[in-house]
Amino acid sequence: MLQPGSLSYIAGPVIAIVVMVLLALFMRWAFGGSSTGGMRRGRPTPSDDGLLTRVATLSRRESALALRAVLSDAGIRSTIRFPEAHRADVLVFPEDAPRARELAASFPAR
Structure with a gap:
């Protein structure tokens, strides 16, 4: 007990x-x-794009969303990263990068 x-x-x-x-x-x-x-x-470093390639850097979120819509209409998958305030990077897969850069170059919001 x-x-x-x-x-x-x-x-x-x-x-x-x-x-x-x-x-x-x-x-x-x-x-x-x-x-x-x-x-x-934490946030990724600017050089840490992983498997994606940066095709454009824009100063406004709305512009980045509009470019992403243009890329989507062209059949290109993309994403947006916001590494700093007032900066948006548009990223795509490497095989789509040349065509995405052409579309980004002709995009009026740059």
């Missing part, structure tokens, strides 16, 4: 607290914003 002052009354809560602290530390490491561990967070 357990005595009210025995060690088993303390061991359960202490183990639970230790497990919770270890779980919190792991979650902070795995999902934290530091570059030493976990996933990378």
Whole structure:
């Protein structure tokens, strides 16, 4: 029979607290914003275009959306990235870049 002052009354809560602290530390490491561990967070750097190619840089969001609509009408898949305030980069896949640049060059909002 357990005595009210025995060690088993303390061991359960202490183990639970230790497990919770270890779980919190792991979650902070795995999902934290530091570059030493976990996933990378934040905005991409200007040179970090990934698999896409930048075909135009515009100063207005509306202009970038209009260019994206023109590219879409031509059958070119595109996306827009906003790396800074008052700047929008239009990105396409490399195989579509030459045709997209031609359309962007003739786009009036540049």
